[in-house]
Amino acid sequence: MQRVSLSVPIGAGVVCAVVGFTSSFAVVLTGLRAVGASPAQAASGLLAACVLQGLGMLALAIRFRMPITLAWSTPGAALIASTGVVEGGWPAAVGAFVVTGVLIVATGLWSGLSRLIALIPAAVAQAMLAGVLLPLCLAPVTALSHHPWAIAPILLAWVVLVRFSPRWAVPGAFAVAVVVIVVDLVRSEASIGSDQLLPQVVWTTPHLTVAAVTGIALPLYIVTMAAQNIPGVAVMRTFDYEVPWRPSMGVTGLTTVVGAGFGVHALNLAAISAALAASPDADPDRNRRWVAAVSAGVAYLVIGAGSAAVATLVVLAPEGTIQAVAGVALLAPLAGALSAAAGAPGDGGQRTAAVATFVVAASGTAFAGIGSAFWALLVGIGVHLLLRPRHPHRRAEVSSPDGS
Known part of the structure; x- marks a missing residue:
């Protein structure tokens, strides 16, 4: 086996962090603002998420000598963006984030909860995610019709990079968005105070409401488990790594609980970006790839220091600019969710249940103060149970991600 310099896994880890941050931070800020966070509270959430997932990666990678990488829940951020402000406002949303973290910890401690999540039809869970993502993915089209000169360069950069360097498509679109924002600031002669560029955390005392917990x-929790944690384990298995399930859920759940008051919505195992640190490209020697995860963790700590400046740019951005970046960032998850939902077998009512779930979720309609995602899940499971055969063939035993 070829021995390479440590600079290779270190560089892979830095790329993992940079791509992970620039590809989805706009979605996180959009989601936090949608559920009632002020610009300062949303910036605090971004900073706390960077720091906590960086520390979490360092702890797991050094302890288990595996390239275990963490991320914030991008599908979860899209979900809360579609949910909007619930009864109790931002403190209630923070309370919901705490509950999510507690459920993630409980999943690691009790395998029965993992099995319960696995019992939710995959097509229904993916259809709910697709319905949540659709309105956000339509935002670039709407923004283009209203602000073509600001949005067109962003979309053009994304299309070109998708063709020649897909990994850097969304970061490239964000880079063009930064240029658009700077040009707009110069033209409007807007000023930015130095205090707006310095990282700072803002504490919010959590408040529990029924609407926030259910909505x-x-x-x-379901989206984070189904679209992040379980796929994250699967991705690592493709590179012959068995993720320590209980410690990983403990670290991601506890960091979510600790960070919730500072604006963190959910932390989890990385899924798509996990391959950047775990593949042979990070290091031919699989026993040294954990260095890439350590490097990614350190990089996130550094990125966190500059997150306030990024959040400030987002606040000052021309209308539709950040929505365009968030929209193109979510196209790949939307494609994956639609593919999984559409691939449901036509018999047994699974496809019908998936379609019903998608329609309800995409409607964005709230009922009794609870967002459409919750009702979509209930409708999908209900239709699935109603239409499934009365005497189905013996179902294969459902196992949790930890193999139990």
Whole structure:
């Protein structure tokens, strides 16, 4: 086996962090603002998420000598963006984030909860995610019709990079968005105070409400598990790594609980970006790839220091600019969710249940103060149970991600 310099896994870890941050931070800020966070509270959430997932990666990678990388829940951020402000406002949303973290910890401690999540039809869970993502992915089209000169360069950069360097497509679109924002600031002669560029955390005391727990916490937990943690384990297995399930859920759940008051919505195992640190490209020697995860963790700590400046740019951005970046960032998850939902077998009512779930989730309609994601999940499971055969063939035993 070829021995390479440590600079290779270190560089892979830095790329993992940079791509992970620039590809989805706009979605996180959009979600936090949608559930009632002020610009300062949303910036605090971004900073706390960077720091906590960086520390979490360092702890797991050094302890288990594996390239275990963490991320914030991008599908979860999209979900709360579609949910909007619930009864109790931002403090209630923070309370829901705490509940989500507690559920993630409980999943690691009790395998029965993992099996319960696995019992939710995959097509229904993916259809709910697709319905949540659709309105956000339509935002670039709407923004283009209203602000073509600001949005067109962003979309053009994304299209070109998708063709030649897909990994950097969304970061490239964000880079063009920064240029658009700077040009707009120069033209409007707007000023930015130095205090707006310095990282700072803002504490919010959590408040529990029924609407927030049912409308935010439960769907956020299910989406985070189904679209992040379970796929994250699967990705690592493709590179012959068996993720320590209980410690990983403990670290991600506890960091979510600790960070919730500072604006963190949910932390989890990385899924798509996990391959950047775990593949042979990070290091031919699989026993040294954990260095890439350590490097990614350190990089996130550094990125966190500059997150306030990024959040300030987002606040000052021309209308539709950040929505365009968030929209293109979510196209790949939307494609994956639609593919999984559409691939449901036509018999047994699974496809019908998936379609019903998608329609309800995409409607964005709230009922009794609870967002559409929760109702979409209930409708999908209900239709699935109603239409499934009365005497189905013996179902294969459902196992949790930890193999139990």
